[in-house]
Amino acid sequence: MNTSIVWLRDDLRVSDNPALLAGAETSDNLVVVYVLDQESPGIRPLGGATKWWLHHSLEALADKLQRLGGRLILRHGPAHDVLRELIAETSAHAIFWNRRYGGAERELDATIKSFARASGLKAQSFQASVLFEPWTVRTGGGTPYTVFTPFWKSCINNHDIPRMPLDAPPVLPHSPLITRAHGGQEAEPLASDDLASWHLLPTAPDWSAGLAHRWTIGENAAHERLEDFIDTRLPQYADGRDAPARLVTSELSPHLRFGEISPFQVWHRVEAAKAHGDAVVLKNAIKFMAEVGWREFSYHLLYHWPDLATVNFDSRFDAFPWGEANPEALAAWQQGRTGIPLVDAGMRELWQSGTMHNRVRMVAASFLIKNLLIDWRVGEQWFWDTLVDADPASNAASWQWVAGSGADAAPYFRVFNPVLQADKFDPQHEYLHRYLGEYEHPLVSDYPLPIIDLVESRNRALAAFAQLQGIPRAIRPPSP
DNA sequence: CGTCGGTTGGT
DNA sequence: CCAACCGAC
Numbered sequence: 001m002n003t004s005i006v007w008l009r010d011d012l013r014v015s016d017n018p019a020l021l022a023g024a025e026t027s028d029n030l031v032v033v034y035v036l037d038q039e040s041p042g043i044r045p046l047g048g049a050t051k052w053w054l055h056h057s058l059e060a061l062a063d064k065l066q067r068l069g070g071r072l073i074l075r076h077g078p079a080h081d082v083l084r085e086l087i088a089e090t091s092a093h094a095i096f097w098n099r100r101y102g103g104a105e106r107e108l109d110a111t112i113k114s115f116a117r118a119s120g121l122k123a124q125s126f127q128a129s130v131l132f133e134p135w136t137v138r139t140g141g142g143t144p145y146t147v148f149t150p151f152w153k154s155c156i157n158n159h160d161i162p163r164m165p166l167d168a169p170p171v172l173p174h175s176p177l178i179t180r181a182h183g184g185q186e187a188e189p190l191a192s193d194d195l196a197s198w199h200l201l202p203t204a205p206d207w208s209a210g211l212a213h214r215w216t217i218g219e220n221a222a223h224e225r226l227e228d229f230i231d232t233r234l235p236q237y238a239d240g241r242d243a244p245a246r247l248v249t250s251e252l253s254p255h256l257r258f259g260e261i262s263p264f265q266v267w268h269r270v271e272a273a274k275a276h277g278d279a280v281v282l283k284n285a286i287k288f289m290a291e292v293g294w295r296e297f298s299y300h301l302l303y304h305w306p307d308l309a310t311v312n313f314d315s316r317f318d319a320f321p322w323g324e325a326n327p328e329a330l331a332a333w334q335q336g337r338t339g340i341p342l343v344d345a346g347m348r349e350l351w352q353s354g355t356m357h358n359r360v361r362m363v364a365a366s367f368l369i370k371n372l373l374i375d376w377r378v379g380e381q382w383f384w385d386t387l388v389d390a391d392p393a394s395n396a397a398s399w400q401w402v403a404g405s406g407a408d409a410a411p412y413f414r415v416f417n418p419v420l421q422a423d424k425f426d427p428q429h430e431y432l433h434r435y436l437g438e439y440e441h442p443l444v445s446d447y448p449l450p451i452i453d454l455v456e457s458r459n460r461a462l463a464a465f466a467q468l469q470g471i472p473r474a475i476r477p478p479s480p
Numbered sequence: 481c482g483t484c485g486g487t488t489g490g491t
Numbered sequence: 492c493c494a495a496c497c498g499a500c
Contacts, residue, residue, distance in 0.1 A: 358481090362481065366482095401481095410481080410482085411482085411500085412500090413482080413499085414482045414500095415482070416481095416482065416483085417482080417483065417484095420482085420483075421482090458483085462500070465500095466500080469500095
C-alpha cells in the first residue's frame with residue numbers, strides 16, 4: 001500500500017488544494033490530517049472567535065472529504081511529534097502540505113520537512129494561500145516592498161497571472177483499515193480525536209449565538225458568498241464599501257483566513273466577471289482586487305518581518321509615549337461603552353457577530369491608539385481574540401498601519417473624528433441604531449457619556465506624535 | 481482610506 | 492450663509 005499524508009492547516013477545502021491533489025494523485029491510501037497545535041514554540045494560540053470558526057470549518061471539511069471517499073483525521077499536540085507518530089503508524093511514503101508564512105510556522109514546517117526527508121519520505125509543500133509568493137516580489141533594488149501601491153503594481157505587472165484554480169480530487173483513495181507498522185496487531189482504523197474533545201466551542205457562557213446567526217461556515221458557504229458578492233454587491237463596491245450599514249463588502253475574510261476558499265478562486269471569479277462586464281464592473285473589480293492585494297501585502301510584510309504582530313515596524317515608535325495603563329478606558333472600548341457612538345457600535349458588532357465593518361475597524365482602532373493613547377498591540381490582541389477573520393498577517397499589518405508605526409502607514413496626523421466619520425459614512429445613522437438601541441432614545445437611556453473629549457485627546461495625540469517628527473523614519477531591516 | 485481652519489466665490 | 496477648495500499638521 002502506497003500511503004501519503006496530507007497535512008491541512010489554513011487550507012480547509014477540497015478544491016484548489018494542491019497538497020490534497022498531489023496526495024490523491026500519487027497514493028492509493030490518503031491520510032488527511034488536521035493537527036491542533038497549541039504547544040509548539042512561537043505558534044500563537046487561536047483566539048476565541050477563530051476557535052469557534054475552526055470547529056465548524058473542520059466539521060464542514062470532514063463532510064466534504066467523506067463525500068469524496070476520504071476521512072479527516074484529527075490529532076492534537078506539537079505538530080512535529082504528532083506527525084512523526086503518524087508517519088510511523090501509517091508507514092507513509094510521502095507528506096504534502098500548503099505553505100504558511102508566519103515565522104514560527106515556517107521554522108516548524110522546515111523542521112518537519114527535514115525530518116520527513118531524513119526518514120526517507122517525499123516531503124513537498126505548495127503555494128495555495130497567497131497569489132504571489134512573498135520572496136518573489138522585489139523592488140528594483142532587490143528589497144521587499146514597504147509601500148502598498150508599488151507592491152501591488154509590481155504583482156500585477158511584473159508577475160505571471162495567478163494560476164487557474166485546481167479541481168477537487170475526483171476521489172480520495174483511502175483505506176479504512178490500516179495495519180500498524182509495529183507489532184502484529186489486527187488491522188484497525190486510524191485513530192482520530194473527537195472534535196468535541198478539543199473544546200473549541202465556548203461554554204459557560206456560550207457567547208456564540210450571534211456569530212452562528214451571522215455566519216455560514218465551510219467551503220460550500222464560501223463559494224456561495226463569493227457568487228452572491230459578484231452578482232449583487234460587486235456592482236456597488238467602489239461607492240458602497242465604506243458605508244457600514246450597507247451589505248456591500250464581500251465578507252470573505254474569515255473564509256480566506258481558514259482557506260475555505262483560495263485567493264486564486266477569488267481572482268479568477270472576478271476575472272470572469274470583468275470579462276462579461278462593462279466599465280462599471282471593471283472599476284469595481286479593480287477596487288475589490290486591491291483589497292485582496294492588501295491581504296497579499298500583509299503576507300509579504302509578515303514573511304519579511306516575522307515579528308510584525310509584536311514589534312514596531314518603524315522603530316521610532318519603540319519610544320512612543322503611550323499613556324499610563326488605563327484598564328477602565330480599555331474595558332469601555334472592549335465592551336462598546338466609550339460614549340462615542342460609532343466606536344461603540346463597531347465594538348458591539350464585533351462582540352456580537354465576530355466581525356466589524358472595515359471602515360469602523362479603522363475608526364475604532366484610531367480611537368484606541370490616538371484618543372486613548374493605548375498601545376496598538378493591546379488592540380491587536382483584542383481583535384485577535386474576537387474576530388472570526390483574525391489573521392496573523394492582516395490583523396498585525398492593519399493595526400500598525402493605523403498606529404502609524406507600520407509599512408505605508410497612515411500619517412501620524414490622520415486622526416479620525418468618529419462623529420464626522422459617522423455622519424459621512426452612516427448619514428442616516430442606520431448602523432449606529434442597529435447596534436446601539438438605546439442611542440435612539442437618549443433621554444431614557446443609560447447610554448454613557450463620552451469617556452474622553454475628542455478635541456482635547458486629538459490635540460494630545462498630535463503633540464505626542466509630533467515628537468517623532470524630528471527623527472527620521474526608521475524601518476527595521478527585513479529578516480534575512 | 482483625515483481633520484481643521486482658512487480663503488474664495490457663490491447664494 | 493455655505494459649499495468647495497487649499498495648505499498645514
